[in-house]
Amino acid sequence: MRFSLSGSPVRRGLTYVAIFCACAGLVAIWRRVLGADTDPFLVVSPSHIEQCDHPRVEVDVHWWMPRRRVGTIYIYTVGEAPEPWHEARGRGMARTGDWVADGTTILLTDLDGRVLARRTVTSIRCST
Amino acid sequence: MWRYRVWVVLVAVAATTVGAWWIDRLALKVQVNSYLFSYGFWASSLPVCVLLGALIALTGRAALSSFLSLALMACLCLINAEKIKYLALPLTAFDGYLLKHPDWNTVVLFAHYINAAWLLLGFVLLVAGAVLLWRIERPLLIGRVLVRLGCLAVVLGVGAYLLFGDMGRRAYSEELLGISPASPFLTQFRAGVLGTLLHETDYMGQALDEPIDGRAVKQLKLRLNLPSSDAATFAGIPPDVVVIQSESFFNPDVLEEVPDTTPWLPSLHQATAVGVSGLMTVPTFGGGTLRTEFEVLTGIPLAAYPRMQFPYLQISRDTLPGLPHAFDDAGYRTVAIHGNSGEFWNRRYAFRSLGFSTFVTTHEFKPTGFKDGLFLSDHSMTEEIIAQLQQEQRPTFVFAISIEAHGPYKGAPVNDEAARMAIAMPAGLSRVGRDEFSRYAYHIAAADREFGRLWSYLEHRGRPYVLVFYGDHLPGFEKVYRELRFRNGQPAESQRVPWVAVSNVPGHGSTRNMYAWMLPQTVLELAHVKAPAYFSFAAAAGREAMGEADGADNSQLLDGLYSAARMQLDDAFDDDVDPKVRHAL
Numbered sequence: 052m053r054f055s056l057s058g059s060p061v062r063r064g065l066t067y068v069a070i071f072c073a074c075a076g077l078v079a080i081w082r083r084v085l086g087a088d089t090d091p092f093l094v095v096s097p098s099h100i101e102q103c104d105h106p107r108v109e110v111d112v113h114w115w116m117p118r119r120r121v122g123t124i125y126i127y128t129v130g131e132a133p134e135p136w137h138e139a140r141g142r143g144m145a146r147t148g149d150w151v152a153d154g155t156t157i158l159l160t161d162l163d164g165r166v167l168a169r170r171t172v173t174s175i176r177c178s179t
Numbered sequence: 180m181w182r183y184r185v186w187v188v189l190v191a192v193a194a195t196t197v198g199a200w201w202i203d204r205l206a207l208k209v210q211v212n213s214y215l216f217s218y219g220f221w222a223s224s225l226p227v228c229v230l231l232g233a234l235i236a237l238t239g240r241a242a243l244s245s246f247l248s249l250a251l252m253a254c255l256c257l258i259n260a261e262k263i264k265y266l267a268l269p270l271t272a273f274d275g276y277l278l279k280h281p282d283w284n285t286v287v288l289f290a291h292y293i294n295a296a297w298l299l300l301g302f303v304l305l306v307a308g309a310v311l312l313w314r315i316e317r318p319l320l321i322g323r324v325l326v327r328l329g330c331l332a333v334v335l336g337v338g339a340y341l342l343f344g345d346m347g348r349r350a351y352s353e354e355l356l357g358i359s360p361a362s363p364f365l366t367q368f369r370a371g372v373l374g375t376l377l378h379e380t381d382y383m384g385q386a387l388d389e390p391i392d393g394r395a396v397k398q399l400k401l402r403l404n405l406p407s408s409d410a411a412t413f414a415g416i417p418p419d420v421v422v423i424q425s426e427s428f429f430n431p432d433v434l435e436e437v438p439d440t441t442p443w444l445p446s447l448h449q450a451t452a453v454g455v456s457g458l459m460t461v462p463t464f465g466g467g468t469l470r471t472e473f474e475v476l477t478g479i480p481l482a483a484y485p486r487m488q489f490p491y492l493q494i495s496r497d498t499l500p501g502l503p504h505a506f507d508d509a510g511y512r513t514v515a516i517h518g519n520s521g522e523f524w525n526r527r528y529a530f531r532s533l534g535f536s537t538f539v540t541t542h543e544f545k546p547t548g549f550k551d552g553l554f555l556s557d558h559s560m561t562e563e564i565i566a567q568l569q570q571e572q573r574p575t576f577v578f579a580i581s582i583e584a585h586g587p588y589k590g591a592p593v594n595d596e597a598a599r600m601a602i603a604m605p606a607g608l609s610r611v612g613r614d615e616f617s618r619y620a621y622h623i624a625a626a627d628r629e630f631g632r633l634w635s636y637l638e639h640r641g642r643p644y645v646l647v648f649y650g651d652h653l654p655g656f657e658k659v660y661r662e663l664r665f666r667n668g669q670p671a672e673s674q675r676v677p678w679v680a681v682s683n684v685p686g687h688g689s690t691r692n693m694y695a696w697m698l699p700q701t702v703l704e705l706a707h708v709k710a711p712a713y714f715s716f717a718a719a720a721g722r723e724a725m726g727e728a729d730g731a732d733n734s735q736l737l738d739g740l741y742s743a744a745r746m747q748l749d750d751a752f753d754d755d756v757d758p759k760v761r762h763a764l
Contacts, residue, residue: 129362129367153369154368
């Protein structure tokens with residue numbers, strides 16, 4: 052059988068949509084099989100702090116590592132070397148001490164050191 | 180058609196400014212969109228837009244101009260990242276002083292930190308990308324030379340107006356950019372590298388404009404209660420004095436994983452046991468030798484001049500008070516020795532101002548001098564010191580600055596591979612870390628060996644001598660500090676270097692920790708040479724500062740000390756306190 056994209060514009064359009072859906076489906080199956088069904092993520096809350104009233108705060112760090120993957124969460128202030136802080140396995144949350152400041156970065160890496168996500172806390176100007 | 184051109188230029192501006200900010204963030208290793216569209220972003224984007232506009236006017240092509248602008252930004256941020264990696268400091272406008280004094284030896288020294296293969300690849304990609312874009316991109320303005328030149332003039336004119344002068348000073352002010360005087364990293368994080376550089380250019384020429392608080396000086400003089408004269412009494416032949424500033428020297432046994440260093444640093448250990456020694460706080464880390472050197476030679480804490488990065492490049496005086504002048508006044512011949520170009524860091528001019536009568540640089544070294552690794556060996560430097568001491572009967576003050584142990588270390592050659600392999604490696608280092616550490620250890624073992632050889636020579640020479648040896652700063656490692664820990668739990672930048680003095684002149688002291696600017700007083704004291712009043716004052720203030728409990732408010736003491744240092748630089752420090760003032764205080 053010979054595949055052809057000739058025919059009416061509607062038919063051609065539908066063929067393109069079908070090919071796209073098939074490719075998307077294959078990618079989804081491949082990611083599910085490999086366990087890479089979701090990208091790792093990292094959320095820091097709050098991600099902005101008030102410079103004057105609260106220059107150092109506690110923050111909640113939420114993470115999600117796809118199944119069978121283990122990572123490490125590092126914390127560092129801008130210009131300094133990352134320090135390991137927490138192991139990241141599955142879904143989790145941890146609270147820091149009240150030492151997170153403007154420029155503090157939370158970094159999620161896999162065990163080979165590959166960077167998976169990076170979040171940096173910034174500050175908002177003083178209201179006065 | 181004009182609407183299309185405007186759209187193309189606007190898209191290029193948006194892509195280039197956001198791309199430049201993204202590159203900026205990568206160099207700082209922070210989230211790429213942090214502070215995107217903040218004031219710092221716009222302030223950093225302005226020079227990018229000026230460059231882009233100028234390139235569009237010149238080439239007539241938006242994509243090509245955007246590509247070249249981003250390539251330039253990438254180069255700048257790469258230099259920034261490399262400086263952070265080795266010196267733990269971001270790029271500052273003061274680094275531009277190096278460009279004001281171009282010297283081939285400076286280029287060669289910094290070239291050692293660049294991976295030539297990556298540099299070549301980057302250059303090839305840059306040229307290929309530029310040629311490709313030149314060929315495939317449809318020009319916005321074909322011909323129309325006058326229109327393009329007009330655009331160029333407008334862009335440069337508006338750019339100069341906005342970036343420099345009063346307008347620039349307001350736009351790049353401390354308040355608007357969120358400058359943090361305590362942290363250059365935080366400053367760059369908020370303002371971007373370009374915003375920070377433009378902010379700093381405003382006060383680059385004002386490094387010496389620091390206030391002098393005469394009252395604080397007088398109060399400190401009273402508090403220290405120093406004798407009015409510090410006259411030395413020494414009846415015998417004045418000793419020869421040799422001070423060695425050893426490149427990147429520290430004792431690695433301050434690292435938890437490093438075993439006893441006595442087998443490969445025997446002279447340091449022996450001198451510590453029999454001489455005067457201690458730890459010294461220096462004003463630099465990983466590089467910036469001249470900062471420690473300046474403090475040791477002048478007794479002036481660089482903290483008194485927070486905007487001074489490179490003192491020899493930023494101070495232009497015919498005479499600078501300091502250690503060489505003190506020895507000269509005492510009848511000494513004063514010699515400086517350094518196995519590099521005299522133009523590096525502008526030393527030739529600075530040493531003349533400081534009062535050295537002779538400056539021996541690479542060109543004057545004996546023909547038998549040789550390199551070990553990338554730089555002239557410590558063995559060759561010792562030979563020069565001995566040659567200088569043998570030249571005449573007058574007592575001699577030699578200040579020698581070594582260079583053999585200068586970085587980079589990773590993969591750098593050494594003359595004796597077997598000796599390198601014989602040094603015991605600390606546990607916990609990666610392959611790169613081991614390579615880096617072993618090559619560094621090899622060079623400082625050579626420094627220690629040469630220190631021992633010189634010590635032995637002076638001991639057997641039959642003349643009085645004082646030999647002082649110290650490290651100028653900790654080395655700039657790429658991996659070692661990340662993989663090992665310091666016993667005191669402090670980061671590498673906060674560590675101190677060892678200093679040690681041995682002598683056959685009577686009257687030694689014991690262990691003394693100090694700041695680098697306290698060393699000249701100690702050197703003169705050990706040599707029984709009359710110290711200028713300022714040296715005694717600074718040393719006493721330093722001891723007072725070190726004796727204060729951590730966290731104590733020593734701002735009054737520092738105000739007095741720094742003001743005294745500024746007076747000293749102006750050659751206006753007076754050790755007497757007017758009795759009326761004494762009474763009033």
